[in-house]
Amino acid sequence: MVLSNYSTEDKVLLAVDCIIFGFDKEELKILLVKRDFEPEKGKWSLIGGFLTKEENLDQSAIRILHHLTGLNNIYMEQVYSFSKVDRDPAERTISVAYYALIDIATHDEELIKQNPIQWFSLKEAPKLIFDHNRMVEKAIARLRRRALSKPIGFELLPEKFTMRQLQKLYEAILDTKLDKRNFINKFNSFDILIKLDEKDMSSSKKGAYLFQFDQEKYKRKVEDGFNFKI
Amino acid sequence: MVLSNYSTEDKVLLAVDCIIFGFDKEELKILLVKRDFEPEKGKWSLIGGFLTKEENLDQSAIRILHHLTGLNNIYMEQVYSFSKVDRDPAERTISVAYYALIDIATHDEELIKQNPIQWFSLKEAPKLIFDHNRMVEKAIARLRRRALSKPIGFELLPEKFTMRQLQKLYEAILDTKLDKRNFINKFNSFDILIKLDEKDMSSSKKGAYLFQFDQEKYKRKVEDGFNFKI
Structure with missing residues (x-):
């Protein structure tokens, strides 16, 4: 029985993608960022980045969210890890999705305004890169289950x-x-x-x-x- | 704004650990394997292995479970990804935990009997390697929430x-x-x-x-x- 065999080729990049839902008294919204590098440059994406050596996934999510949006002290919950072999065409990347619910007005002042980040109504959000739409669906399903049970x-x-x-x-x-x-x-x-x-x-x-x-x-x-x- | 920077040093091994709960009409049990390599050789562990290039996480969990136990056609659900920086002292490894519930009697014939795998009563299970006990706790919490809501x-x-x-x-x-x-x-x-x-x-x-x-x-x-x- 061999449990330990692996090749360094099997090492992967680990991405963290943050699904930030907001509510503005009427509508559920989602915070997106315009991607500024290839592949898929110029398309809308979840707030994402890569796990680094010195942090765990929770810490990574907080760092990435803060770095790209300015948002602070947001409690995010891990949703699911996405691993389709070719989900990122550039390189084998597994992505761990996190989500949070925030009151848009309360956090408006923290948002970095010059960054290409934007709130979209969930119903009118653009198509996202890679499998990010599936991530959003999974987070919404989680949110729904939660709303029905507590x-x-x-x-x-x-x-x-x-x-x-x-x-x-x-x-x-x-x-x-x-x-x-x-x-x-x-x-x-x-x-x-x-x-x-x-x-x-x-x-x-x-x-x-x-x-x-x-x-x-x-x-x-x-x-x-x-x-x-x- | 830099979204894409990463160093190949940040690449990680991705492990998959399977938490197999069984029920035998009286007791909840867990299937464990005795680890046969360092570190922690000879200790009890969840059924685990590493993700390879050509598979996604679901496929990896099924392959690993089958390879180590003989179990087939077990529907496993992803529970959570564990990422403490030093969780595996040998190398930076993120582990994605999966769990399943099976009827022990139904699957008894599939089990590879010569392998050092064993059912333990949950209450009398040995201390597991790394953070595997936390994984089990997380899966039990999930199982409990499920039993209370459906x-x-x-x-x-x-x-x-x-x-x-x-x-x-x-x-x-x-x-x-x-x-x-x-x-x-x-x-x-x-x-x-x-x-x-x-x-x-x-x-x-x-x-x-x-x-x-x-x-x-x-x-x-x-x-x-x-x-x-x-």
Whole structure:
């Protein structure tokens, strides 16, 4: 039995690609960078780079994201490693995808404005290089599973939000229209919202009540899970 | 902005480690191999090897598993990529962990018996090399999340099984005692079991009714999910 045989030819480059989803109260967006070298120069790409000797994958993702976008302190989660033999025509490269959800407004000031990076609506995003579209699909699938099995929104919504905004977020993630009354009933049954004595008057004369997450209960619900059926 | 710079020194070996969980009607077990080369020669290890040039990670996992154990046609799922800088003292190696659940009896004949491979009860498994124990923990956490959010058992139980066996499986995965009556009520509420007109007489004089999964309903429940609270 030979477990150890390998040839140095089998060594590979390890890339890290960051899928940054943002929410702007209405829409789910994705942060992309215009690639400035061959192959595929000038095309849109995920925020990516290569693992170096002195870092692990988590550290690499943080460094690459910060270097290309300016974003700091973003908690990213590893999604999946992509390894199709010819996925990068230049050289055998395995890529580990990471993803994060951020509130666009909160992080706007950190973004390096002169870099060719741009938020795209998920629905109108350009075709990406290599297998990056598959990476995005995989991350969305993960995000959906998460939204159906535990609360989501803490990282994506402002501190105070309306029911409509929370519903918009769920609709964007699940890519479907939800019935307003069902949604409200369901979310209330999870018992993680605090209704404030305060209204958002921006969208109607009557105004819409603002809500906050009850942090303790939200946290417990993330641990216990729920089953949000569409 | 430099996205492409890398040095060939940054190239890494990519290992694949397979976490094979088995169930034998009572206990959750793990398949391990005794390592026959340095470093850590003679210690117990996950079923592992290196990615080669002409295969992707899924193919590599299948090849390595088959080569070392004889197991065939096992559907493995990618769990996570482990990348601590010094995880393998011999050389910078990133390892991608895969896992599968199998019914031990069904696959017993495939196992290469002369190889130093062995089933261990999860609770009595030896300390593993490198970060393999962390890999196992990560796979168990994944397995637990899965068991709490959708039915599990189709790959692990014989075609006909008793409620006790199903409960034993859940208790093994969740590592906790479950109340019999609660468990039965909960599982019946999921409506995926068919009660057969047939009894297993091996464990008591009265016998215990045998059940089967309703394949259609089971499949739908895997898609829709549920919330199995302990």
